[in-house]
Amino acid sequence: MNQTPVSCLPNSSKMSKAKRVLEEAKEIQNPEIDLIDRNISTFEELPGLFSMLNITRLTLSHNKIKCKYLNNSTSSYYCCISNNFSAVPPGLANLTNLEILNLANNHLEELPLSLSSMPKLRILNLSFNRLYGLPRGFGAFPILEVLDLTYNNLNEKNLPGNFFMIETLRALYMGDNDFEYIPADIKNLKNLQILVLRENDLIELPKEIGELTRLRELHIQGNRLTILPPEFGNLDMAGHKSVFKLEGNEWVTPIADQLKLGISHLLDYLKSETYRISYTRYQTNKPPIPPPCIDKAKKISRIR
Amino acid sequence: MFRNMFKSQLPQDRSPDIPDLKPLECSVLYKRRAESREHLTEEIGDYDDLSEFSDQTFEVANYQYVCPTPDVVNQTLERKTSIVKVKAEWSNQRLNGAMSFDKMICSRCSEGFEPHEKIVNSNGELWHQQCFVCAQCFRPFKDGVFYEFENRKYCEHDFHVLFAPCCGKCGEFVIGRVIKAMNANWHPECFRCEMCTSELADSGFIRNAGRALCHECNAKVKAVGLGKYVCHKCHGIIDDQPLKFRGEVYHPYHFNCTACGVELDSNAREVRSRPGFAANDMNELYCLRCHDKMGIPICGACRRPIEERVVTALGKHWHVEHFVCAKCEKPFFGHRHYEKKGLAYCETHYHQLFGNLCFVCNQVIAGDVFTALNKAWCVHHFACSICDQKMNQKTKFYECDLKPVCKKCYEKLPTELRRRLRRQHEATPKKYPPPTVA
Ligand SMILES: [Zn+2]
Ligand SMILES: [Zn+2]
Ligand SMILES: [Zn+2]
Ligand SMILES: [Zn+2]
Ligand SMILES: [Zn+2]
Ligand SMILES: [Zn+2]
Ligand SMILES: [Zn+2]
Ligand SMILES: [Zn+2]
Numbered sequence: 001m002n003q004t005p006v007s008c009l010p011n012s013s014k015m016s017k018a019k020r021v022l023e024e025a026k027e028i029q030n031p032e033i034d035l036i037d038r039n040i041s042t043f044e045e046l047p048g049l050f051s052m053l054n055i056t057r058l059t060l061s062h063n064k065i066k067c068k069y070l071n072n073s074t075s076s077y078y079c080c081i082s083n084n085f086s087a088v089p090p091g092l093a094n095l096t097n098l099e100i101l102n103l104a105n106n107h108l109e110e111l112p113l114s115l116s117s118m119p120k121l122r123i124l125n126l127s128f129n130r131l132y133g134l135p136r137g138f139g140a141f142p143i144l145e146v147l148d149l150t151y152n153n154l155n156e157k158n159l160p161g162n163f164f165m166i167e168t169l170r171a172l173y174m175g176d177n178d179f180e181y182i183p184a185d186i187k188n189l190k191n192l193q194i195l196v197l198r199e200n201d202l203i204e205l206p207k208e209i210g211e212l213t214r215l216r217e218l219h220i221q222g223n224r225l226t227i228l229p230p231e232f233g234n235l236d237m238a239g240h241k242s243v244f245k246l247e248g249n250e251w252v253t254p255i256a257d258q259l260k261l262g263i264s265h266l267l268d269y270l271k272s273e274t275y276r277i278s279y280t281r282y283q284t285n286k287p288p289i290p291p292p293c294i295d296k297a298k299k300i301s302r303i304r
Numbered sequence: 305m306f307r308n309m310f311k312s313q314l315p316q317d318r319s320p321d322i323p324d325l326k327p328l329e330c331s332v333l334y335k336r337r338a339e340s341r342e343h344l345t346e347e348i349g350d351y352d353d354l355s356e357f358s359d360q361t362f363e364v365a366n367y368q369y370v371c372p373t374p375d376v377v378n379q380t381l382e383r384k385t386s387i388v389k390v391k392a393e394w395s396n397q398r399l400n401g402a403m404s405f406d407k408m409i410c411s412r413c414s415e416g417f418e419p420h421e422k423i424v425n426s427n428g429e430l431w432h433q434q435c436f437v438c439a440q441c442f443r444p445f446k447d448g449v450f451y452e453f454e455n456r457k458y459c460e461h462d463f464h465v466l467f468a469p470c471c472g473k474c475g476e477f478v479i480g481r482v483i484k485a486m487n488a489n490w491h492p493e494c495f496r497c498e499m500c501t502s503e504l505a506d507s508g509f510i511r512n513a514g515r516a517l518c519h520e521c522n523a524k525v526k527a528v529g530l531g532k533y534v535c536h537k538c539h540g541i542i543d544d545q546p547l548k549f550r551g552e553v554y555h556p557y558h559f560n561c562t563a564c565g566v567e568l569d570s571n572a573r574e575v576r577s578r579p580g581f582a583a584n585d586m587n588e589l590y591c592l593r594c595h596d597k598m599g600i601p602i603c604g605a606c607r608r609p610i611e612e613r614v615v616t617a618l619g620k621h622w623h624v625e626h627f628v629c630a631k632c633e634k635p636f637f638g639h640r641h642y643e644k645k646g647l648a649y650c651e652t653h654y655h656q657l658f659g660n661l662c663f664v665c666n667q668v669i670a671g672d673v674f675t676a677l678n679k680a681w682c683v684h685h686f687a688c689s690i691c692d693q694k695m696n697q698k699t700k701f702y703e704c705d706l707k708p709v710c711k712k713c714y715e716k717l718p719t720e721l722r723r724r725l726r727r728q729h730e731a732t733p734k735k736y737p738p739p740t741v742a
Contacts, residue, residue: 036691037716059692062716100664104690105716123664127690128717145666148689150705151721170666175705176721191640196705199724214640214651217678219705221728243678243706247731300718 018045022052031055031097037062041107043091050091057100061125065106093117104128104148107303116140127151127173130301133158139165150196151176153301156183164188175199175219178296187211198222198245201292207231216241222248226287228255230279233271238264250290254278410435426457438462485509486516497521545570550584563594575600576611617641618648629653642668677706688713703729 018038025033031054035046040063043049049058092101093114100123101115108129115124116138124141127150134154139162147169155178164185172189175198182197187208194217195209202223209215210231218237226249237244244263251259254275258266269275296302408423409416412435417423424431437444440462451463458466460479468477472488473495483490483505492505497518510522517525520539527534533542536552547556547570556568562575573595574587590598600609604620605627615622615636625635631653642654649657658668660675664685674686674697681687687694688701688710695701695710702714704725714722 034692036693057692061691061713100692102690102692105713122666125690146664151718171663173705173707194706198705217706222724241678248728298720300720 019047022046022048025055026052029054032057032059034059035063036060039064041065050094053095054097055095056097056120057102058095058098059100059102060106061102061104063106065103065108096120099123101125111135111138113137119143122146124148128301130303134160134163136160137162139163141166141168143168145169146171146173148173149177150174151299151301153178153299155179155201156181159183167191170194170214171217172196176299176301180204180224182206182209184208190214193217195219199248199293203289205229205232210234217243219243219245220249221245222293224290224293225249226252226290227279227282228270230270230276233267233269233275235267238267248293250287252278252282252287412436440466481505486511499525547572547589549574549589550587559589561591561594562588563590566591573600573609575609618643618646631657677703677708679706690716 018035018040021033021035024030026048033049033052033055036059040046040060042065092098092112096119098118099120101118101121102123102125104125105128108126108131111126111131111134113135115121115135117140119142121141121144123146124144125146125148127148129152131149131152131154138160144166145168147166148171150173154174164183165188167188167190169189170191171194172192173194173196175196177200179197179200180203182202182205184206185208186192186206189212191214192212193214195212195215196217196219198219199222202220202225205220205225205228207229208231209218210229210233212235215235215237216239218235235244236242246259246266254269255266258269408430410432411429412431415432417430417432422433424433424436426436433444436457438450438459439456440458443459445457445459449460450457451460451467452458453463453467464477464479468479469482469489470476471478471491471494472486473490476491478489478491481492483492483495485495485504490505493503495504495509495516496502497504497509498515499517499521502518504516504518507518509516510519511517512522512525520534523539523541524534527541530541533546533553534540535542535546535555535558537554537558540555542553542555545556546553547559547568548554549559556570556572559568559572560566561568561572568589568591571592572589573592574584575590575595575598576584576587595609600611601614601621602608603610603623603626604618605622608623610621610623613624615624615627617627624637627641627648628635629641629650630647631649634650636648636650640651641648642651642658643649644654644658654668655661660669660673660680661667662669662682662685663679664687665682667682669680669682672683674681674683684694686696686708689704689707690709690713693710695708699710701708701710702725703709704714704717709717717725
């Protein structure tokens with residue numbers, strides 16, 4: 001792992017490149033900023049960014065931005081000289097017109113609380129980072145529609161209490177995380193159309209997912225699931241616009257058999273009286289929990 | 305057949321303890337007899353002489369039950385109670401002194417009476433005790449109760465067996481008051497309205513299509529036949545618009561506005577005064593003017609007030625169940641709706657009518673549509689999901705969780721993930737077609 005100390009006074013060549021992009025954007029009043037793969041590790045390398053109030057999209061994919069701020073108080077925030085901590089500062093929240101914020105493939109371990117107050121943020125991409133949790137109150141986004149948390153270190157224990165309160169969400173990507181259970185609160189995400197839980201450690205799913213009537217993409221492949229709540233039969237997953245990914249689980253035999261016949265067979269079976277009776281039986285006599293299927297230690301997101 | 309039926313009661317002889325004697329004038333029979341003295345036969349007259357001296361032993365009660373209801377043919381019943389207690393000793397003395405004792409004969413056997421004998425007097429006729437028996441079974445009347453029919457006396461049991469009418473409902477004998485109606489006989493408590501089962505004996509009934517109905521139910525049936533309501537208060541037919549209030553219908557003029565007191569018409573509004581409560585017994589009525597002043601929102605579809613949940617959309621208020629898709633007319637019930645040119649649509653019909661929504665901007669795609677990975681994009685937004693760089697239909701891209709990933713980004717993904725993704729793709733033979741432009 002690259003532990004070379006990075007000064008908070010960034011090297012001039014790096015700064016000039018990023019700076020040039022910002023200057024250009026300012027000049028031509030470009031509301032969409034792309035700073036991809038520029039080796040950026042701190043927002044100090046992007047002077048004046050937080051005063052570009054007109055920008056609507058900020059894409060910072062494939063950089064080295066970290067967030068381990070010690071101090072939440074505005075300007076003194078950057079007093080991180082002499083150590084290698086860089087951050088997503090609360091200053092980002094100044095960009096009140098921002099609709100798309102893409103921080104995919106950075107080194108983020110934490111996020112500032114202020115992010116969720118961004119009034120126009122619709123799409124937030126935090127995939128391929130090192131998040132071990134989300135700040136308290138993270139679920140307060142007023143209009144967030146797409147949240148990408150793919151490939152982090154999240155699980156049900158390090159989510160903030162209001163996480164499933166983002167009612168406006170239509171897509172939630174949480175593949176490659178460490179969830180064993182999903183809270184019943186997920187039923188609050190009434191507008192959810194896409195839910196990805198691929199390759200977590202899921203042992204069980206809550207019946208409340210059956211209440212997400214608008215769901216048309218559900219990825220639960222590569223988990224440790226054995227049974228499904230009968231309520232899943234309510235989901236419109238057999239339609240031509242729907243995708244239901246279930247492979248790579250240790251399904252009990254009747255589910256596995258129906259799955260071989262097709263997804264509509266499975267849904268009919270889940271709705272049947274037969275399954276309801278079997279399900280009650282499974283509740284008291286649970287099938288053995290399969291072991292984790294992926295060696296998570298190899299995940300890059302684990303790097304500390 | 306039963307017009308001459310009498311039910312009579314003759315209490316048991318209780319000679320040892322005679323009640324206090326009453327003055328002669330108390331005897332109804334005496335008075336009646338006195339009035340018609342000149343029409344009496346000699347025999348009766350003799351008897352009457354006797355009675356002049358011994359009247360205090362007579363107690364005659366005369367009850368008449370008349371049920372004047374016009375619709376019920378009621379039996380007119382006369383119950384006569386007659387007690388004859390002629391004390392032998394005393395009778396002897398008196399009768400000895402009287403000229404007509406030896407003229408007195410028993411109505412049944414026509415024999416005379418012994419001086420000390422107890423004499424039964426029933427309606428002016430005299431009987432030996434052993435002759436005063438049921439015409440059918442020749443036994444004395446139990447408790448002195450007998451029934452008289454065509455001049456014969458019967459005990460209760462035999463009278464029932466021979467003559468008593470059976471109730472059209474319960475099939476038991478009808479003793480006492482008989483209701484003759486609908487070509488049958490009934491106990492008063494068995495003759496009931498066929499709709500509401502209220503007793504009809506005293507209130508009267510109306511024959512309606514072979515059924516006996518109370519006046520109220522008959523009015524209701526008639527009103528329904530005419531396509532009208534019956535007022536819940538006065539039971540009259542409502543010819544104009546009815547006023548609905550707390551679940552019943554009324555003539556509007558029975559009510560006044562809760563606020564201004566004006567007599568109401570059918571435009572009056574029922575207001576739920578405890579919103580959210582299921583019971584309507586707290587509701588109040590207001591005239592239209594007062595109601596409109598109360599600021600209750602009006603539904604944009606039905607123009608009626610909205611007392612429960614209000615949906616505000618398209619610049620108007622709606623009843624939840626009246627805010628519907630302009631195409632299929634199904635209510636949204638809180639589901640997302642899509643607006644276009646002042647109309648609201650459900651997702652299905654909005655898409656059907658106006659095309660796909662872009663995955664990124666969530667707007668209807670006006671021009672070219674990129675469709676891939678179960679999604680659609682507008683030309684501005686078909687881009688790599690990781691670096692947001694635009695792609696076109698010629699761009700080669702990879703797929704991760706049904707999101708497009710450009711080649712550059714794919715190569716930057718963790719090696720172990722790429723290995724897993726590759727394995728997954730190999731496991732699912734399904735190939736995602738390159739993006740199509742419509
Ligand atoms: Zn009866
Ligand atoms: Zn009735
Ligand atoms: Zn009335
Ligand atoms: Zn009024
Ligand atoms: Zn309405
Ligand atoms: Zn519709
Ligand atoms: Zn778009
Ligand atoms: Zn890319």
